[in-house]
Amino acid sequence: MSATIEHLESWLVDLPTIRPHKLSMTTMGCQTLVILRIVRSDGISGLGEATTIGGLSYGVESPEGIKSALDNYLAPLLVGQPADDINPLLARLEKAVKGNTFAKSAVETALLDARGKALGLPVSALLGGALSTSLPVLWTLASGDTARDIAEGEQLLESGRHNAFKLKIGARELATDLAHTRAIVEALGCRASIRVDVNQAWDASTAARGCAELAAMGVDLIEQPVAAHDRDALVRLSHHCGTAILADEAVASPQDGFDIARRGFSGACALKIAKSGGPASVLKLANVAQAAGIGLYGGTMLEGTIGTVASLHAWSTLPLAWGTEMFGPLLLKDDIVVRPLDFANGQVALPQGPGLGVELDEDKLRRYSRASQ
Ligand code: MUC
Ligand code: MG
Structure with missing residues (x-):
């Protein structure tokens, strides 16, 4: 039986920068990563990330908004669906959710990572x-x-x-x-x-x-x-x-x-x-x-x-x-x-392992995750 999407988890991860990074619209002292994990019914999981610069000063999606779009709008459209059919899944999201390309990028990445792991192939393949x-x-x-x-x-x-x-x-x-x-x-x-x-x-x-x-x-x-x-x-x-x-x-x-x-x-x-x-x-x-x-x-x-x-x-x-x-x-x-x-x-x-070829450090994820999410 083909795998389905069981659940999604997301985190706001705040990491300090090594020095202030000055752009024309903001100065960054910290970067907030929105990290996504999609867990499938066969136990395989895929990772994705959606990250912007300077809250809402660079683009129209904020880290908090991205997490909300993932948790409240995109996740319910994905849970229970066949996990390997990436084009139909993306079409389903596109039909129901306008814009939000940062949040969708995290989903697309996590689906590809999981599919690559299932097939034993890197995402580039x-x-x-x-x-x-x-x-x-x-x-x-x-x-x-x-x-x-x-x-x-x-x-x-x-x-x-x-x-x-x-x-x-x-x-x-x-x-x-x-x-x-x-x-x-x-x-x-x-x-x-x-x-x-x-x-x-x-x-x-x-x-x-x-x-x-x-x-x-x-x-x-x-x-x-x-x-x-x-x-x-x-x-x-x-x-x-x-x-x-x-x-x-x-x-x-x-x-x-x-x-x-x-x-x-x-x-x-x-x-x-x-x-x-x-x-x-x-x-x-x-x-x-x-x-x-x-x-x-x-x-x-x-x-x-x-x-x-x-x-x-x-x-x-x-x-x-x-x-x-x-x-x-x-x-x-x-x-x-x-x-x-x-x-x-x-x-x-370029990492060569299956999927993205990277492994999450769960302790670090917990350490840097925002407490009240
Ligand atoms: C941008 O506008 O390109 C890329 C490199 C960097 O320092 O800032 C980003 C954003
Ligand atoms: Mg630029």
Whole structure:
């Protein structure tokens, strides 16, 4: 008899960061992971994670809202259903629940993890097979202090862990952000690829000036300089700014990808499982972007190891023109899995075991779980 879904459990897990992480919309000192476990009637269970940045300051789903959507809306639609039929299960959720792609991503991940364990196959195999067993991974320099960022970059280059850095700008005056970026490019730029993420902070005319200067100083990639809704400005910048533009908040669904392609966007696209509803669903956006000649980049919502690994399985099946930023676990002071990921030589290794290939540390899960949930 085929397995059914018996029950779902979810936790809010608060983990401190190793240092303040400053973005244009918030400064993080702690990351909240929403962890999901789906338990099947055959005893197999699957893990998923839905993680956002800064409560409601980055996206429209908060950790508490995600947990509520999982417990009160998605779980009742799943319990008692055949566990292996992932497409019918996702269609059932899609029909009954609008949006909530972060929560759906956790469910899709947990279903794939469990299915992979049942078949003895890694999630990447369920998604068509990995092109590579390790992926390039950059680090974000975002302490908010230029000298500290340079020292951090120096130390990471020295250890060989990373050879590409992303800077978070947009919170300060344009001139201050440009001076900060120039100092880092001058210090590290001949040994590392330097990119910036503006997280939507600039209007179109500030972006035109800012991007021209960033291109001239040798920044390799400029991420989401304008508001997510201003797709025309993003397309214009991709034609005129002189360095590659990366669309992040502007693209989540395959329809978003189709729309920016139709408008003539000539940059790259940051894929994130949380924006698109999971490691299988995100491939639909990737396929549209790829067909339109838009470069692919493996993006993070600064997830812990479970969400990071779920993303890596998806990214491993794609030709990534710009590598990945799947460093989330390294920003956290502790991990809730038994064996953390292996980061070295600018790469992260894709776990090879069945499902996601990661095991939850139940003691750590309990230690960091929010008491009143
Ligand atoms: C974002 O907007 O890309 C990714 C890396 C990082 O430092 O922040 C995230 C969010
Ligand atoms: Mg971004």
